[in-house]
Amino acid sequence: MRKLSLMALLFLFAGLSNVPAGDKLSAPYTRFTLPNGLTVIVHEDHTVPRVSVNIWYHVGSGSEKVGRTGFAHLFEHILFEGSGHVPEGKFDQWLEAAGANNNGSTTNDRTNYYEDLPSNALELALFLESDRMGYLIEAMSPEKVDGQRDVVKNEKRQRVDNQPYGRAWELLSKNLYPAEHPYSWSVIGSMEDLSAASYDDVVEFFNNYYTPSNAALVIAGDVNTDEARKLTEKWFSDVPNRATAPPVDPVPAVLSEEKRIVLEDKVQLPRLYMAWLSPARFQPGDAEFDLLTSVLTEGKNSRLYKRLVYELQIAQSVNSYNGSNKLSGEFYIIATARAGHTLAELEKVIQEELDKIKNEVPSDRELQRALNQYEADFYRGLEKSGGFGGKANQLNTYFYYTGNPDYFNEDLARYQAISPNDLSAIANTYLNDDARVILSIVPEGKTELAGEKGGVK
Amino acid sequence: MGKYLKMLLSSLLVFAGMTNGFAQKPDRSAPPELGPVASLNLPPLQQFVLKNGIQVYLMEKHNVPLVQVNLHIGCGSVNDPADKLGLASLTMDLLNEGAAGKDALALSDAIDFLGANLSTSAGLHSSEVSLNTPVSKMGAALALMADVTLRPDFPENELKRIVKQRLNGLVQNHDQPGTIATHMFNKTIFGETHPYGRSTSGDEKSLRSVKINDLTDFYKNNLIANNAVFIVVGDVTQKQLLPLLEKNFSAWKKGTLNKVEVPTAQQVEKRTIFLVDKPGSAQSVLRIGHVGVKRKTADYFALRVMNTILGGSFAARLNSNLREDKGYTYGAGSQWDYRPTEGRFLAYSNVQTDVTDKAIVEFMKEFKSIHQPIPADELQRGKNYDALGYPGNFETNAAIAGAIHNMIFYGLPADYFNVYVENILKVPAMDVAKVAQKYVLPEQMAIVIVGDREKIEPGLKALNLGEIKHFSIEDVLGKLPDLSDLN
Numbered sequence: 001m002r003k004l005s006l007m008a009l010l011f012l013f014a015g016l017s018n019v020p021a022g023d024k025l026s027a028p029y030t031r032f033t034l035p036n037g038l039t040v041i042v043h044e045d046h047t048v049p050r051v052s053v054n055i056w057y058h059v060g061s062g063s064e065k066v067g068r069t070g071f072a073h074l075f076e077h078i079l080f081e082g083s084g085h086v087p088e089g090k091f092d093q094w095l096e097a098a099g100a101n102n103n104g105s106t107t108n109d110r111t112n113y114y115e116d117l118p119s120n121a122l123e124l125a126l127f128l129e130s131d132r133m134g135y136l137i138e139a140m141s142p143e144k145v146d147g148q149r150d151v152v153k154n155e156k157r158q159r160v161d162n163q164p165y166g167r168a169w170e171l172l173s174k175n176l177y178p179a180e181h182p183y184s185w186s187v188i189g190s191m192e193d194l195s196a197a198s199y200d201d202v203v204e205f206f207n208n209y210y211t212p213s214n215a216a217l218v219i220a221g222d223v224n225t226d227e228a229r230k231l232t233e234k235w236f237s238d239v240p241n242r243a244t245a246p247p248v249d250p251v252p253a254v255l256s257e258e259k260r261i262v263l264e265d266k267v268q269l270p271r272l273y274m275a276w277l278s279p280a281r282f283q284p285g286d287a288e289f290d291l292l293t294s295v296l297t298e299g300k301n302s303r304l305y306k307r308l309v310y311e312l313q314i315a316q317s318v319n320s321y322n323g324s325n326k327l328s329g330e331f332y333i334i335a336t337a338r339a340g341h342t343l344a345e346l347e348k349v350i351q352e353e354l355d356k357i358k359n360e361v362p363s364d365r366e367l368q369r370a371l372n373q374y375e376a377d378f379y380r381g382l383e384k385s386g387g388f389g390g391k392a393n394q395l396n397t398y399f400y401y402t403g404n405p406d407y408f409n410e411d412l413a414r415y416q417a418i419s420p421n422d423l424s425a426i427a428n429t430y431l432n433d434d435a436r437v438i439l440s441i442v443p444e445g446k447t448e449l450a451g452e453k454g455g456v457k
Numbered sequence: 458m459g460k461y462l463k464m465l466l467s468s469l470l471v472f473a474g475m476t477n478g479f480a481q482k483p484d485r486s487a488p489p490e491l492g493p494v495a496s497l498n499l500p501p502l503q504q505f506v507l508k509n510g511i512q513v514y515l516m517e518k519h520n521v522p523l524v525q526v527n528l529h530i531g532c533g534s535v536n537d538p539a540d541k542l543g544l545a546s547l548t549m550d551l552l553n554e555g556a557a558g559k560d561a562l563a564l565s566d567a568i569d570f571l572g573a574n575l576s577t578s579a580g581l582h583s584s585e586v587s588l589n590t591p592v593s594k595m596g597a598a599l600a601l602m603a604d605v606t607l608r609p610d611f612p613e614n615e616l617k618r619i620v621k622q623r624l625n626g627l628v629q630n631h632d633q634p635g636t637i638a639t640h641m642f643n644k645t646i647f648g649e650t651h652p653y654g655r656s657t658s659g660d661e662k663s664l665r666s667v668k669i670n671d672l673t674d675f676y677k678n679n680l681i682a683n684n685a686v687f688i689v690v691g692d693v694t695q696k697q698l699l700p701l702l703e704k705n706f707s708a709w710k711k712g713t714l715n716k717v718e719v720p721t722a723q724q725v726e727k728r729t730i731f732l733v734d735k736p737g738s739a740q741s742v743l744r745i746g747h748v749g750v751k752r753k754t755a756d757y758f759a760l761r762v763m764n765t766i767l768g769g770s771f772a773a774r775l776n777s778n779l780r781e782d783k784g785y786t787y788g789a790g791s792q793w794d795y796r797p798t799e800g801r802f803l804a805y806s807n808v809q810t811d812v813t814d815k816a817i818v819e820f821m822k823e824f825k826s827i828h829q830p831i832p833a834d835e836l837q838r839g840k841n842y843d844a845l846g847y848p849g850n851f852e853t854n855a856a857i858a859g860a861i862h863n864m865i866f867y868g869l870p871a872d873y874f875n876v877y878v879e880n881i882l883k884v885p886a887m888d889v890a891k892v893a894q895k896y897v898l899p900e901q902m903a904i905v906i907v908g909d910r911e912k913i914e915p916g917l918k919a920l921n922l923g924e925i926k927h928f929s930i931e932d933v934l935g936k937l938p939d940l941s942d943l944n
Contacts, residue, residue, distance in 0.1 A: 118494050
């Protein structure tokens, strides 16, 4: 991410919903494709005089080569440093002078950029986005790459190296996937690879991936659709389609053993991470995992929270997370022990609860409670157009993963179709004891606090 | 007219080009000129009073079937007695841990089942019971909100549990460089006994000694009808809302208000470095600043413009310098926390360990140069960013409710939202430099650093910026709590 936003590193599924009968959950849109291959999606919402421009390039760390990990994210940073007709520094200055905010972020699958503007400034964002899509290299230099390399290294220091438990995620990815799989490295990459990234890499990456046919542009907010179409045609018409993005062709994501890792860190309380591979985004089983996270760890009555934090009071916190992406999903349970308790105690209880959900179907009320929360969250997601969590980004999310930008109703229907039995079934299929990664992060010198079979470095 | 014609022409050309299979190149020699800015037309702010005197402010917004109901109570951690730190926040926390005979699990189940969110929290001066609910479930949700507000049971076992949770949180604070830096900063600029300098969530001593009676006393003294105001935003009309509020909250009694005056903290006298040693840190966490300004200052709008230019946006001076020019950090900025009594001025960054001294030099340069007249284009940019971006603060029900509360809490004029843009845009250039000279005091700053002392101290000494005072993490946060008796 280019600027730190309030959104956590864990990208919880942002599409949201609790639908009183009769209210249609929808964001009507017009879609068209420019001759150069750029998909444009326009959604009108005149509630406030603001408009959001949200562009997705369908490339993320999942397209990186070994030895260049972190490059997609470094490239995201470079995109703000000026282009053929936008001198360095002006991208932000011009937007701020119009009263606009902007940011960008990178995941395994995609890189997104947005400008949230007063509606009169729409054309400025289209000028800036088209200029960097068409003329980035004209303004590129090795010095600019070096400058952002330093910034990104500091982003990594801030998010990973100087954070308690910060190294967990790269260790988990590395152990969940085979070494050649592009999800086996973290989005931010390694310091070594960041150092190795060159100016030539930038040119090659730009030509391969930052091409109109590999992008989708959403304009959402106080805008007239015809006007948006005219302005888009005006500003993107001179951007050539340079290439067809090389396909991602990974080795299969397979994990066929239990891996146990113990890491000593500068922390006071030990933390346990249990991780499994789960279904890819929008694939069968993906929505089940979302509801399973609610049943396990959302609210005081969720099974793991209730036992570990509320009743036994041996954990300070417990969370679960279904991180599903295009090629594969990951399901995590993360619990922090209270002072005086070990991760083995926590793991024992978590295992009991997992076995229980596999063997006993959850109650109707448990499932309905989780579903009602999901439904309400869908509506909360419709409140605004901009930012990482607004409608513009959601339209692009749905377009990329399902082909249908206005997938809100269909998405909600996935959750509504789930039965209690489905949750037990999904747990039985995926949450196997012999295909998982268990990471214990313990205070320095205290490996005895690790998970059950831990204690080995 | 020239602008309009140009736009029309280029659209025609694009159209012509497309039909031929060619695209006409747009003119990229300059950014496009923009049309007039549309003004924000907010729905009217309705105001009415419940039978027991509680003021209700309602803004109807019917685009999404949700309602935000915030009940603000005029008390907070500034009301905490000196020997009972964290009392306001514990009292608010306990409200939804059992009420009207329903235990914590039953309450949580009922709220979650509605798809609603109900939270209770304490701030410095104001506390809040906050409900976000689907409008179709508003009746049931408001009944639960009334239970936790009017009929909390304050169960002993739940207090014990929450205290244990907080004590473990105190242990975790020792890992967090940002938390350590903020504690140090507040303590040093306000003083350890000042309501803005103390812990708001409690320290080990207060948490271990707090009793249920303390909470029920705090509740009785402060959570009274004449200390409360409702702010409602969303898909509801006054006609629908008023009977529900009357039904659920009319039993709430008035009482005797006990208002706390927070004294003005003494300004930092001379620049001092507070170095908190955290060996092995990959970065140094910096908090630099001093006592700030109260919200109701005549200089408010000039200060906002000044800070936008100094450190309030991405293109602002601090970030442009420390991140974009030097690459020392992922970000740098500054903020003013405006409060009823003088709050904080705070500049911040996390910088790579080996450039800690150089980064501080750049901060000091920017604090001095902001005293100089601001170039016209930079001034305009700073004003526009704040003023033209203002409607962006009114997109969600929760954000609108927050803005309304701010207006009411500080007694701002009723047309405040409408004249905000104009108030920012009309700030005279000379006022910006004037408020910088008056309020940004580089010779009187507390420079808090949490980082690896051994690596950064030699560079800091050479800067000669002032005395360097040394601290351990335990000096700042208190001794690491020993919780072995709680297991």
